[in-house]
Amino acid sequence: MTAVPSTSAPLVIQAAKEAAWTILVVGLLSFLMVGYQTEVLQGQQMSFVNRFGDVIWAMVLIPIGRFLLVLARGGLLLPPAVLGGIATLYLFGAAVLGLAGSPLYGQLPLPYDQPMVNAIFGVGAVFILAAAIKGQRDRRRGAQTLEMREAAEARQARIARNMSSILGPILIVLAIVIPWTPWGDRAVVDSLVLVMTYVMLGWGLNIVVGLAGLLDLGYVAFYAVGAYTYAKLSIALGFTFWESLPIAGALAALFGVLLGFPVLRLRGDYLAIVTLGFGEIIRIVLINWQSFTGGPNGLGNITRIDFFGLPFERNPAPGTESFHTFFGLEFASTHRVFFLYYVIIVLALITNFVTIRLRKMPIGRAWEALREDETACRALGINPTNTKLTAFAIGAMFAGFAGSFFAARQGFVSPESFTFIESAVILAIVVLGGMGSQVGVALAALLLIGLPEVLRDLSLYRMLVFGGVMVLIMLWRPKGLLAYREPTLLLHGRRKRNKAGVQS
Amino acid sequence: MLKISGVHTFYGHIEALKGVDIEVNEGEIVTLIGANGAGKSTLLMTICGTPRARSGSIVFNGRDIAQMPTYEIMRLGIAQSPEGRRIFPRMSVMENLRMGAITSQPQFFDADLERVFAIFPRLKERAQQRGGTLSGGEQQMLAIARALMSRPRLLLLDEPSLGLAPLIVRQIFEIIREINREQGMTVFLVEQNANHALKLAHRGYVLVNGVVTLSGTGQELLSNAEVRAAYLEGGH
Numbered sequence: 001m002t003a004v005p006s007t008s009a010p011l012v013i014q015a016a017k018e019a020a021w022t023i024l025v026v027g028l029l030s031f032l033m034v035g036y037q038t039e040v041l042q043g044q045q046m047s048f049v050n051r052f053g054d055v056i057w058a059m060v061l062i063p064i065g066r067f068l069l070v071l072a073r074g075g076l077l078l079p080p081a082v083l084g085g086i087a088t089l090y091l092f093g094a095a096v097l098g099l100a101g102s103p104l105y106g107q108l109p110l111p112y113d114q115p116m117v118n119a120i121f122g123v124g125a126v127f128i129l130a131a132a133i134k135g136q137r138d139r140r141r142g143a144q145t146l147e148m149r150e151a152a153e154a155r156q157a158r159i160a161r162n163m164s165s166i167l168g169p170i171l172i173v174l175a176i177v178i179p180w181t182p183w184g185d186r187a188v189v190d191s192l193v194l195v196m197t198y199v200m201l202g203w204g205l206n207i208v209v210g211l212a213g214l215l216d217l218g219y220v221a222f223y224a225v226g227a228y229t230y231a232k233l234s235i236a237l238g239f240t241f242w243e244s245l246p247i248a249g250a251l252a253a254l255f256g257v258l259l260g261f262p263v264l265r266l267r268g269d270y271l272a273i274v275t276l277g278f279g280e281i282i283r284i285v286l287i288n289w290q291s292f293t294g295g296p297n298g299l300g301n302i303t304r305i306d307f308f309g310l311p312f313e314r315n316p317a318p319g320t321e322s323f324h325t326f327f328g329l330e331f332a333s334t335h336r337v338f339f340l341y342y343v344i345i346v347l348a349l350i351t352n353f354v355t356i357r358l359r360k361m362p363i364g365r366a367w368e369a370l371r372e373d374e375t376a377c378r379a380l381g382i383n384p385t386n387t388k389l390t391a392f393a394i395g396a397m398f399a400g401f402a403g404s405f406f407a408a409r410q411g412f413v414s415p416e417s418f419t420f421i422e423s424a425v426i427l428a429i430v431v432l433g434g435m436g437s438q439v440g441v442a443l444a445a446l447l448l449i450g451l452p453e454v455l456r457d458l459s460l461y462r463m464l465v466f467g468g469v470m471v472l473i474m475l476w477r478p479k480g481l482l483a484y485r486e487p488t489l490l491l492h493g494r495r496k497r498n499k500a501g502v503q504s
Numbered sequence: 505m506l507k508i509s510g511v512h513t514f515y516g517h518i519e520a521l522k523g524v525d526i527e528v529n530e531g532e533i534v535t536l537i538g539a540n541g542a543g544k545s546t547l548l549m550t551i552c553g554t555p556r557a558r559s560g561s562i563v564f565n566g567r568d569i570a571q572m573p574t575y576e577i578m579r580l581g582i583a584q585s586p587e588g589r590r591i592f593p594r595m596s597v598m599e600n601l602r603m604g605a606i607t608s609q610p611q612f613f614d615a616d617l618e619r620v621f622a623i624f625p626r627l628k629e630r631a632q633q634r635g636g637t638l639s640g641g642e643q644q645m646l647a648i649a650r651a652l653m654s655r656p657r658l659l660l661l662d663e664p665s666l667g668l669a670p671l672i673v674r675q676i677f678e679i680i681r682e683i684n685r686e687q688g689m690t691v692f693l694v695e696q697n698a699n700h701a702l703k704l705a706h707r708g709y710v711l712v713n714g715v716v717t718l719s720g721t722g723q724e725l726l727s728n729a730e731v732r733a734a735y736l737e738g739g740h
Contacts (some may be wrong), residue, residue, distance in 0.1 A: 329607060362606050369592050369603050376590040380608035381578035381654065487632065489598045 014107075015070035019063040025098075026062045057111050065124050066130035072132035076137040123468070159222035160482040164439040172497025177343055179338050186334050191453045193341050193409065197402055198449045200348035202396030202429040202441040207355055208428065210436035211364065212391035213371025214264070215272040217423055218279025221259075222252040222396035224286060224418035226403025231413045232292075233298040240307050241408040245401060252400025253393040261390040264385055270432050276354060279423055286415040305340055305408040312336035338410050347405060351398045353439055358394070360488045367391050427451075432473055434480025443481050447473075505530045505690055506551070506658060511560035511570070513543075513550045518629065520546040522540055522714040523560065528658070528692050533684050535693040535701040535722070537735055538711035544694045545587050547711065548662050551692075552584055553577045558576035564658070579607050583690045587663050587694075589647040593636030597627055600635050604653030612655065620649045623679060625703075641672035648679070658690045659683070665697040677704050700733035 014029030035055045036048045041452055071287050073079035091110075095118065098105040106295050110118050178184045178192065202224065208216045231246040233239035239247075261272045286293045293299065304312065307323045314331050315321035324331045325341075358364035366387045370377050452466055473481065506528040513521040520543045528534045538544045550557050553574040562570040580585070583604075592600050601620065605613050607623050621628040624645045630638060635646060644664050651659060661680065665673040677700050683689045693700035702708050702722040710718040710731060718725065723729050 058735070365595075365603060366606060368599075369596060372592040373590050374596055375554075376586060376592065377603075378554065378574045379578060379584045379586055379590075380603055381575050383573075383575045383707060485594060487599060489594045489596065489602055490632065 009073040011076060015067045015074070018070050018411040019067040022063040022066040023059050026059050030058050033256065034058065039489070054112065061121060062124075062369040064474075065121075065128060066126045069131055071129055075135045076385060077132055077136045080128050081132040084132060087125035087411040088129055091118055091125060095119050097453075107312075119459065120464070147198050153284065157483075160434070160437070160440075163485065164482055165435065167443075168439045171439065172349070176342075179341060186337055189334070189337050189341050189424075191450065193337065193344055194453070195446055195449045196341070196344040196348050197406060197409075198426065199442050199445040200344065200351050200402045200405075201399060201426045203348065203351040203364045203424050203438065204395050204402065206430050206433075206436065206438070206441055207367075207398070208391055208395035211355075211359065211371065211429050212367040212388060212443075214391065215268065215275070215390060216392075216395070217272050217276035217420075217427065219395070219399060219420040219426055220418045220420070221279040221282035222255060222399035223403040223406070223422070224282050224415075225252045225396075226300070226400030227253050227407040228286065228293060229400070229414045230407040231302045231348070234303045234407075235301065236300060237369060238303075240303065240309070241307065241404065244405050249397040249405035252403065253397040257389055258395030259383075260389045264392065276420070276423075279418075279420060279459050280370040280450070283415050283418050286326050286418070294414075297417060298412060298416075299406075302407050302411045302413065304411050305336065305405075309337055312339070329341060339487060341404075344405055347401055349400075351405055354394075354398075357436065363387065363390055365488060428470070432480055433472065434477075434483035435484055437480065437482045440480055440482030506692065507561075507563045507564060509548060509561050509563075511547070511562060513546055513555055513558045515546075515559050521557075522674050523548065524711070524714070524716055526709055526716065528690060530657075530690055531684075531688050533680070533691040533705045533709060534693055535705035535708045536711055537695055537698040537701055537708060537731075537733070539724075541697070542711045543714040544696075544711055545585070545662055546714075547658055548587075548692070551568060551577075551582070551660065568701060578654070581655075581657040583642075583651035583654045583658070584660040584662060585647040585651045585662065585664060586668065589651065590641045591638075591643050593634065595635055596632055597635060597638070597702065598631050600650050601627075601653050602713075604650035606654075608653070608655050612619050615651075616655065617651055620652055623652075623683065624649050641668050641676070643738070644668060644672075644676055645679070648676075652683070652689075652727055656689075658692065661691060661693045663694060665695060665700065666717060673700060677701075681705060682707040698731070699726075702731075 023438060035052055036050055038046055039049050041047055061212075065189070068080040068083055072084070075275060094105060094108050094110055095214075097108070106198070111121060112118055134275045175192070175196070179189050201219070205216065205219050208214050208219070226248040229245045229251050230241065231241075233244040259275070259278050262280075266274060287296050306312065310321055310323045310326050312335055316325060322331075323329075323335055328446065359368070366377065366382050369380075370382070370384060370387055377387075378384055404419070410417075429444045430441055432448065433442070433444035445467070448466075451469065452463075454464055477483070506526075508524060508526040511524045512519060522582070524543075524547060526534070526536070527616060535546065536544050544554070545555050549555065549650045551562055551569075553572055553576075554567070556691055557570045560570065561568050564577075564580060564582065565578070569580065592603060601617060602613070602705070603693050605616060608616070627645055627649055630642065633645065638646060648659075648661065648664065664676050664680070668676065676713070680691060681704055686689050691703055691707060705722040708720065708722050710725065718728065718731065720728070726736070
């Protein structure tokens with residue numbers, strides 16, 4: 001077992017070089033951010049506390065990790081696997097002891113005094129272990145040929161297809177029954193309402209980005225239009241949620257057309273920048289048009305969602321009925337949350353259904369063709385501007401519905417809810433899900449919106465873990481979680497599954 | 505059917521076509537041959553409206569189409585198999601053909617599909633395959649088939665032999681001849697492969713630096729000394 005591969009000498013040198021560079025990079029990165037901590041003294045005085053010890057630790061531990069990782073990738077098994085394994089066991093063992101509240105935890109020498117940082121080093125150790133095993137496997141298999149890679153891609157597509165067809169119905173059933181299971185308490189369902197809102201937004205943006213291939217960085221603008229439409233209609237004219245829902249959708253679609261008309265001649269990056277600008281314009285108008293939008297304070301006292309005319313009020317106004325009095329139930333605050341949950345599920349499923357139908361219609365096919373080759377589309381008699389406009393308008397319409405729902409749920413809207421970061425999150429959902437894949441988008445929304453909710457306990461490290469997960473997904477599945485395109489048309493309607501499976 | 509007169513086309517300041525006159529009659533195969541950069545593809549694209557002709561007229565079935573937007577021109581009964589084929593690589597063969605039929609009445613689709621599959625049985629075998637996974641020859645067949653799906657009266661072909669093995673080129677040209685003979689399809693063919701194109705065509709034009717220098721029947725051009733020297737000998 002001590003037989004060292006003949007290539008190991010240059011490998012060790014290369015790894016050492018990389019480790020040396022890593023020392024430098026870690027030092028530069030952590031010197032200011034980790035090395036100094038600001039502290040507020042009594043009163044308003046600020047002062048610095050230095051934590052150079054932590055910086056030194058980082059400059060020692062991280063390069064060791066890098067050194068082992070390079071060795072592992074180069075196909076050297078033993079040192080990285082053994083050291084990585086020991087570190088994994090030790091750090092996770094310590095974490096388990098710490099969680100269990102064992103007194104032993106305090107006595108273990110650990111690199112840092114925050115458990116989370118140690119856990120992150122643990123994850124790094126797992127990485128090294130995995131790289132060692134993978135490197136060894138690649139070595140045994142020899143170089144990958146093009147055919148092997150293609151076969152692997154086809155296999156992935158097949159898995160994604162099977163996953164989509166199985167996972168889709170399972171997810172829908174799960175989503176419907178979860179409020180009635182023991183896990184379905186108020187807080188969970190409330191979080192799921194948020195997740196479903198983003199599922200819907202993701203599906204809506206998927207029409208624009210995934211199908212038509214138009215990179216829209218200002219999608220949240222249409223969400224805002226929908227939300228403010230309902231807010232104004234409710235406050236000024238006393239409209240109910242159900243009455244204003246179609247108006248909000250139509251108005252958002254109109255904004256989609258208004259924005260789309262001048263800019264859809266632009267392609268790719270240019271379009272992305274203009275849509276980004278449009279998103280900001282809407283937000284800034286909302287902030288500054290004090291008399292109409294309430295400015296930065298937003299609009300409050302929006303009528304909450306009602307059960308087709310029956311409000312969810314504990315004490316309905318005399319002479320009117322409330323949901324619980326009408327059905328003879330005990331008042332419970334969960335009624336509204338559960339109802340909101342089912343409303344957003346229905347809205348999201350409508351979005352999904354419309355998208356699936358559209359894909360099989362000439363307009364949907366034209367969107368996909370336009371994404372592939374605009375010039376060829378024009379040569380086939382397709383008017384690219386109109387085709388893109390419909391994609392933009394339909395995507396915007398669903399954002400408008402979702403925005404209206406958002407306002408009805410919160411009872412309050414302000415420009416703060418419609419910042420660029422929202423657009424970025426929705427776009428991330430679409431990209432991580434696998435552009436054009438409906439189930440993938442749902443999964444990505446669950447991950448991107450649900451994960452931060454679950455991780456709330458980690459407080460400070462929440463976004464760090466979140467970012468790490470995103471990086472991992474992109475490394476593991478660069479085309480998205482479930483990147484697979486279902487053909488929309490089959491020869492004579494026959495399903496040639498096995499054949500298509502072999503060839504796709 | 506198609507009458508191009510005095511067409512000038514510019515790319516910025518560069519004049520690519522310097523007053524071209526060409527006529528294509530119903531039921532003919534007309535070919536345009538010329539060297540690289542002579543303006544062959546530019547002429548074909550000018551008929552389609554991208555780029556637009558700066559001056560001159562392009563009359564198709566009695567209508568001047570020179571200033572119309574591309575997508576409207578293509579709805580008048582002109583279809584094109586573009587240079588480099590430009591099929592939709594991620595869409596299946598069936599979906600590509602469906603895209604070709606996007607401007608025609610849906611009730612014709614099944615019959616048109618039968619007709620196209622009769623000409624290209626190979627595509628029927630590959631109906632479910634993604635366009636990008638087809639071989640070059642199959643992609644060219646798909647590009648022509650896609651163009652035929654719109655029930656055109658005039659078929660424009662831009663270098664269908666580009667990058668294909670000689671055997672496949674012969675096959676493609678045989679298919680063009682068949683489409684013309686059996687369906688009476690009018691074909692305007694732009695080719696560098698002068699030998700094959702002139703043998704196939706009823707009439708031909710030679711384009712040099714944006715100007716038509718010669719025209720005549722396919723046979724006349726094939727035996728013309730200048731044409732032989734410039735385009736036929738020592739190649740293809």
